[in-house]
Amino acid sequence: MEPVYKNPKTLIDTPTHYCPGCGHGIIHRLIAEIIDDLDIRGKTIGLAPVGCAVLAYNYLDIDMCEAAHGRPPAVATGIKRVHPDKIVFSYQGDGDLAAIGMAEIIHTASRSENITVIFVNNAVYGMTNGQMAPTTLLNQRTLTTPQGRNEKYDGYPIRICELLATIDGSRFLARTSITSPKNIIKTKQLLEKGFKSQIEEKGFSLIEILSPCPVYWRMNPNDAMKFIDDNMTTTFPLGIFKDWESQN
Amino acid sequence: MSTEKNQKLLLTGNEAAAEAAIMAGCRFYYGYPITPQNEILTHMATRMPQVGGTCIQVESELAAINMVHGSAAAGARTMTSSSSPGISLKQEGISYLAGSELPCVIVNVQRGGPGLGDISPSQADYFQAVKGGGHGDYHTIVLAPSSVQETADLVFDAFDLADCYRNPVMILGDAQLGQMMEPVVFNKKQNPNLYKKPWALTGANGRRKNVIKSFYPVKGELEEFNAKLQKKYRQIEAEEVRYEEINTKKADIVIVAYGTCARICKEIVKIGEKLNIKIGIIRPITLWPFPCDIIRRVSERVQAILTVEMSAGQMVEDVRLSVSGRCPVHFYGRTGGGIPSPKEILEKILEIIPIKEKVTCAT
Amino acid sequence: MTEKVILAGLGGQGMMLLGRLIAQAVMLDGKNVTFFPSYGTEVRGGTAHYHLIVSEEEIFSPVIEEADTLIMMNLPSYLKFKNFLKPNSLLFLNSSMIDKIYNEMCIDIFRIPATKIANDLGNVVASNMVMLGAYNAVKNLVSVPTFLSCLKNVLKGKKAPFFEVNKLAIERGAEFIKNSNLVNSHQLH
Numbered sequence: 001m002e003p004v005y006k007n008p009k010t011l012i013d014t015p016t017h018y019c020p021g022c023g024h025g026i027i028h029r030l031i032a033e034i035i036d037d038l039d040i041r042g043k044t045i046g047l048a049p050v051g052c053a054v055l056a057y058n059y060l061d062i063d064m065c066e067a068a069h070g071r072p073p074a075v076a077t078g079i080k081r082v083h084p085d086k087i088v089f090s091y092q093g094d095g096d097l098a099a100i101g102m103a104e105i106i107h108t109a110s111r112s113e114n115i116t117v118i119f120v121n122n123a124v125y126g127m128t129n130g131q132m133a134p135t136t137l138l139n140q141r142t143l144t145t146p147q148g149r150n151e152k153y154d155g156y157p158i159r160i161c162e163l164l165a166t167i168d169g170s171r172f173l174a175r176t177s178i179t180s181p182k183n184i185i186k187t188k189q190l191l192e193k194g195f196k197s198q199i200e201e202k203g204f205s206l207i208e209i210l211s212p213c214p215v216y217w218r219m220n221p222n223d224a225m226k227f228i229d230d231n232m233t234t235t236f237p238l239g240i241f242k243d244w245e246s247q248n
Numbered sequence: 249m250s251t252e253k254n255q256k257l258l259l260t261g262n263e264a265a266a267e268a269a270i271m272a273g274c275r276f277y278y279g280y281p282i283t284p285q286n287e288i289l290t291h292m293a294t295r296m297p298q299v300g301g302t303c304i305q306v307e308s309e310l311a312a313i314n315m316v317h318g319s320a321a322a323g324a325r326t327m328t329s330s331s332s333p334g335i336s337l338k339q340e341g342i343s344y345l346a347g348s349e350l351p352c353v354i355v356n357v358q359r360g361g362p363g364l365g366d367i368s369p370s371q372a373d374y375f376q377a378v379k380g381g382g383h384g385d386y387h388t389i390v391l392a393p394s395s396v397q398e399t400a401d402l403v404f405d406a407f408d409l410a411d412c413y414r415n416p417v418m419i420l421g422d423a424q425l426g427q428m429m430e431p432v433v434f435n436k437k438q439n440p441n442l443y444k445k446p447w448a449l450t451g452a453n454g455r456r457k458n459v460i461k462s463f464y465p466v467k468g469e470l471e472e473f474n475a476k477l478q479k480k481y482r483q484i485e486a487e488e489v490r491y492e493e494i495n496t497k498k499a500d501i502v503i504v505a506y507g508t509c510a511r512i513c514k515e516i517v518k519i520g521e522k523l524n525i526k527i528g529i530i531r532p533i534t535l536w537p538f539p540c541d542i543i544r545r546v547s548e549r550v551q552a553i554l555t556v557e558m559s560a561g562q563m564v565e566d567v568r569l570s571v572s573g574r575c576p577v578h579f580y581g582r583t584g585g586g587i588p589s590p591k592e593i594l595e596k597i598l599e600i601i602p603i604k605e606k607v608t609c610a611t
Numbered sequence: 612m613t614e615k616v617i618l619a620g621l622g623g624q625g626m627m628l629l630g631r632l633i634a635q636a637v638m639l640d641g642k643n644v645t646f647f648p649s650y651g652t653e654v655r656g657g658t659a660h661y662h663l664i665v666s667e668e669e670i671f672s673p674v675i676e677e678a679d680t681l682i683m684m685n686l687p688s689y690l691k692f693k694n695f696l697k698p699n700s701l702l703f704l705n706s707s708m709i710d711k712i713y714n715e716m717c718i719d720i721f722r723i724p725a726t727k728i729a730n731d732l733g734n735v736v737a738s739n740m741v742m743l744g745a746y747n748a749v750k751n752l753v754s755v756p757t758f759l760s761c762l763k764n765v766l767k768g769k770k771a772p773f774f775e776v777n778k779l780a781i782e783r784g785a786e787f788i789k790n791s792n793l794v795n796s797h798q799l800h
Contacts, residue, residue: 038464042453043323048461063449065321066461068344074306078318078326079449081276081302086275086451104314107307258646265668284650322671346621367650428673429631429646508673515671 021221023211025092070101112169112203128215172205262287275301313341323448329355343382347462351410396430410442430581499528620684698785737780744784
């Protein structure tokens with residue numbers, strides 16, 4: 001009997017190091033499916049961040065490079081300039097991209113570097129046990145905001161898509177989530193659009209994915225998904241913020 | 249500019265470094281403005297498009313060194329340059345490059361420090377360059393030119409050394425060498441494809457995937473990797489030491505100096521003859537690997553060694569380690585943009601070695 | 612033979628170009644040369660200075676501590692560099708911009724109204740070339756044909772029409788020295 005559901009070829013069959021209920025596994029799978037669908041495994045080069053996804057190269061069967069914390073867009077630029085015909089993407093968390101790597105992401109967008117950035121926003125530093133991220137919601141409790149994030153003391157969460165939308169070089173910007181099969185399918189479509197933007201040489205694309213971190217949100221996985229739908233999306237509304245297709 | 253082979257050109261050290269990189273097949277340069285190395289960036293901005301290369305004026309030194317990381321990982325010859333404060337910013341990236349065993353060239357046109365310091369010549373980044381600079385057990389190969397011609401030659405060689413050992417190579421110059429104009433001839437043959445790079449990221453088409461990383465979280469793996477690195481460093485120490493030796497055979501005193509300081513010291517060898525003092529010079533060209541052996545050998549037959557630097561005394565520590573007490577090691581240095589003059593150095597020598605016969609000291 | 616020259620003037624008086632062209636010309640004539648421009652924060656309006664060493668032997672220290680020649684285009688430059696003079700130095704002054712100075716070391720001073728001569732030629736920016744003509748008439752460091760071919764390389768395209776006036780300026784500078792009997796005469800003011 002022909003299997004109707006199987007592992008993507010680009011996804012390596014290996015035990016995961018991610019926590020139960022984590023969103024990274026779903027997103028890795030989506031990337032692998034798209035690489036298979038577009039048949040670009042042999043010409044794709046990925047960037048792993050510093051953060052929970054540092055070991056992304058253990059799961060994706062493609063050429064990959066690790067980058068220092070926050071620097072994947074710069075390293076991706078260096079690769080893409082050497083190989084303009086290859087598909088280059090960076091995979092980054094909120095600490096990596098929106099805190100220590102803010103300068104790199106803004107200037108990579110401003111150069112409209114023809115790469116795709118996959119920005120996984122889970123509103124917390126997971127790898128270092130749950131400190132405040134630049135995207136931590138107001139009143140959200142973390143190890144470094146034990147009373148909840150207070151705007152007077154800790155500042156406000158940063159909205160990356162909205163910020164990058166002010167930059168002319170940004171060509172495709174979207175925010176999505178993986179809280180339901182419907183949202184996962186939508187996320188896959190947006191990711192695919194990101195990769196296609198690059199293939200068609202449209203310039204810089206970024207897809208922000210709201211993703212659960214049940215362990216450091218101190219919730220069970222179901223509540224974590226509900227937290228995204230009920231709380232995160234009010235601060236980080238889903239949608240498309242820049243699209244070269246509708247602009248033309 | 250035209251760079252026909254064997255044509256004599258009048259260039260600044262900075263321009264010569266940039267042009268030599270292009271001649272060596274470097275097509276990816278990333279830089280940020282900082283005096284006194286701006287001419288490298290501006291030269292590249294003009295020249296790279298002419299040769300089908302890329303020059304990006306980046307948002308930060310961090311971006312520059314990480315773009316170098318990317319282009320090196322992608323298998324290309326790549327370079328960045330800066331001056332002292334900017335090189336400090338690049339150190340994290342240099343550690344990652346060394347840890348990922350990526351070949352690249354980094355030019356440091358040293359200026360005075362610490363902090364913002366000033367823009368005048370200095371050699372106060374020696375420790376940073378040869379003792380690591382960033383975190384972890386690693387070395388960059390460090391080459392120290394002392395003329396504009398040698399800057400061009402060493403930048404050229406740096407790309408070969410980097411590819412040969414899969415290791416970052418640093419050119420440690422200074423503001424004097426970077427800003428000064430001298431005649432240069434580019435006479436080396438370009439051979440950027442000498443070294444195959446099967447490890448490079450090119451897309452895993454028809455082969456197993458390549459991963460460039462410096463992260464070894466499984467216990468034991470990192471120690472094993474470090475052992476491999478150290479083995480490589482021992483090989484570099486055995487095979488790549490370079491130095492210039494002048495007059496050391498019968499010298500009473502030998503000066504150890506590099507770069508601009510070495511040039512100045514050469515001036516007093518002749519003055520020493522008039523005073524009946526035989527002065528020799530050892531000029532390290534590789535600062536790492538350091539020419540320990542020749543200094544040790546010379547230390548067995550001279551009265552004293554004098555180290556001259558534009559710093560408060562950095563290389564002198566490596567000289568002392570090489571000498572290991574076989575003879576006295578003295579130091580003369582200037583800091584903060586001060587350049588030692590031949591007169592000052594001679595006075596220091598006369599302090600160490602009294603004149604044998606009564607000769608009037610006419611400097 | 613080693614000649615150590617410091618050239619200095621107001622930014623914009625063309626000392627950089629002059630020094631670079633001399634360096635290029637002597638290089639093409641087979642001599643060793645180092646040319647060290649001032650760099651950094653001194654831009655237009657400031658004092659720009661250049662150290663030039665020409666030698667038939669290898670040049671070791673590129674730093675000038677005692678100059679054989681100073682070519683000074685304005686008073687602030689002279690005041691800044693007079694301490695580099697030694698008893699047998701030559702001093703070339705742009706007398707259009709440097710008034711009376713006290714010749715404390717009793718050295719040879721050549722006062723050339725370079726700005727005026729260049730102005731009379733219709734191009735005030737050629738004052739640097741007047742100074743070269745004067746300097747070379749005394750020291751004969753540079754082969755004028757080689758220098759002119761270097762100059763021609765710089766004055767290309769839109770700048771090509773300026774070649775003739777620059778060439779004339781060099782000649783006028785040399786003539787000024789020859790006509791004024793200044794060579795080897797100590798002047799006190």
